[in-house]
Amino acid sequence: xxxxxxxxxxxxxxxxxxxxxxxxxxxxxxxxxxxxxxxxxxxxxxxxxxxxxxxxxxxxxxxxxxxxxxxxxxxxxxxxxxxxxxxxxxxxxxxxxxxxxxxxxxxxxxxxxxxxxxxxxxxxxxxxxxxxxxxxxxxxxxxxxxxxxxxxxxxxxxxxxxxxxxxxxxxxxxxxxxxxxxxxxxxxxxxxxxxxxxxxxxxxxxxxxxxxxxxxxxxxxxxxxxxxxxxxxxxxxxxxxxxxxxxxxxxxxxxxxxxxxxxxxxxxxxxxxxxx
Numbered sequence: 001x002x003x004x005x006x007x008x009x010x011x012x013x014x015x016x017x018x019x020x021x022x023x024x025x026x027x028x029x030x031x032x033x034x035x036x037x038x039x040x041x042x043x044x045x046x047x048x049x050x051x052x053x054x055x056x057x058x059x060x061x062x063x064x065x066x067x068x069x070x071x072x073x074x075x076x077x078x079x080x081x082x083x084x085x086x087x088x089x090x091x092x093x094x095x096x097x098x099x100x101x102x103x104x105x106x107x108x109x110x111x112x113x114x115x116x117x118x119x120x121x122x123x124x125x126x127x128x129x130x131x132x133x134x135x136x137x138x139x140x141x142x143x144x145x146x147x148x149x150x151x152x153x154x155x156x157x158x159x160x161x162x163x164x165x166x167x168x169x170x171x172x173x174x175x176x177x178x179x180x181x182x183x184x185x186x187x188x189x190x191x192x193x194x195x196x197x198x199x200x201x202x203x204x205x206x207x208x209x210x211x212x213x214x215x216x217x218x219x220x221x222x223x224x225x226x227x228x229x230x231x232x233x234x235x236x237x238x239x240x241x242x243x244x245x246x247x248x249x250x251x252x253x254x255x256x257x258x259x260x261x262x263x264x265x266x267x268x269x270x271x272x273x274x275x276x
Contacts, residue, residue, distance in 0.1 A: 007267050008214035009042040011068075011201050011227065012260055014049060014057060015181070016220040017237055020256050025060045032261040033061065035268055042208060044068060046197045048181040048189060048223050050113045050151070051076050051083060070113055071179060071191050071223050072200035073150035086115060087195045091146045093176060097190050098139060100171045101154050105164060110139055111153035119147065124155055127185060152176070152190040164188045165222060179223040183241055189223065198226035216267065218252060218260045220244050235263055 010033070012018055018029050033043045045057060045067040051074065054067060058078040066084075067076045075085040089097070094112070101108050109124035119135045119142040120126070135142065156164055161180040168178040168188050177191045197219075205215055217224075217231035220240030228234030228248040236248035237255055245251065253259035 006214045007041055007216050007233075007271055008210050009044060009205055009208070009216070010036055010264060011044045011046050011215055011217040011231065013197075013219040013221070013224050013227075014045055014047040016239065016255055017218050017224075018255065018260050019057075023056075025057070026258050026261070028258045028261045030060065032264040032268075036264060039268060039271065041268075042210070044201065044204065045078075046072075046201055046217075046219075046224075046227060048179075048221075050074075050118070051081070052118070054078065054081070066204065068197060068200045068204065070150045071177075071181075071189055072195045072197045073113075073191050075200060075204065083115065086148065086150060087192050087200070088115070089149045089152065089176065089190075089192045091143050091149075093192070094143060094149055094152055095139070097152050097172060097176050098154075100175065101168055101188075101190075104167045104171045105154070105156050105159060108154045108156045110142075111155065112142055112147065112149050113151040113153065115148040115150065120153075124153070125157070150191075154178075154188045154190065155186055157186050159186055161185055161187055179225075181221045181223045183221070196226045197223060198230040201227055202230060216263075218263070219248075220255070235260075 018025055036043050048071045050070050063079050065078050069076045073087045074083050077084050109121050111120040111124045165180050172178050176193050178188050180188050212230050213232035215231040216233045217227050218235045219228050220237040222243050224244055225247045234248040235250045235252040236244040237252050239254040252263045
């Protein structure tokens with residue numbers, strides 16, 4: 001995409017990108033997304049969040065549109081608040097992921113995001129509200145009967161997320177896709193092999209006859225890297241992780257300054273003026 005090229009789809013991460021430090025999405029951001037829709041530009045929210053954490057986003061955005069959740073594992077209808085498509089991990093793969101992670105990190109605690117709720121080992125300490133549809137047990141107990149796992153969560157309280165990601169990228173190569181979405185959390189999130197925000201966004205865009213050159217993407221963390229690289233115009237947030245800033249060709253102002261809205265407003269003005 002050229003400097004002012006085509007914009008037919010906006011794909012944006014949530015937390016740290018449009019969801020501000022106080023947990024809100026600003027009126028300016030909502031107005032920018034509304035303007036996109038009026039201009040015929042698709043808006044897709046692409047997040048590491050599971051569907052159970054999408055209620056407030058659905059409400060803030062008027063219960064319309066589509067989200068890609070759990071780092072690409074799920075396509076989610078915000079209007080009907082239901083999963084449309086899922087990319088899950090096989091039970092044997094989950095076991096091997098945990099084994100390899102423990103080989104390189106020691107005694108990691110395991111949580112599982114599934115289509116039927118959140119499962120965790122007793123040692124896994126939740127940071128957020130996970131009381132709904134939660135089951136606690138050993139890994140063997142959690143995997144019997146085989147649940148539809150969309151994301152494996154590995155927590156190691158004395159290791160940083162960046163350190164964990166570096167270790168698991170090598171250990172899980174060819175088996176699954178590790179990433180993280182919070183630099184301050186001792187957590188790695190693992191998806192099925194080949195599944196990422198970028199892979200599912202590419203599928204979704206193709207279904208709408210949109211190529212990467214017509215997609216503008218925004219993100220701030222390692223789980224956004226592939227998406228920022230895939231999109232014709234990728235923006236890392238100025239407040240983002242160093243890897244995101246290195247991966248993106250462009251930088252948007254910080255989240256708490258409505259950076260995504262600022263960029264969208266500018267691109268829509270150029271689009272309206274017929275700039276190429």
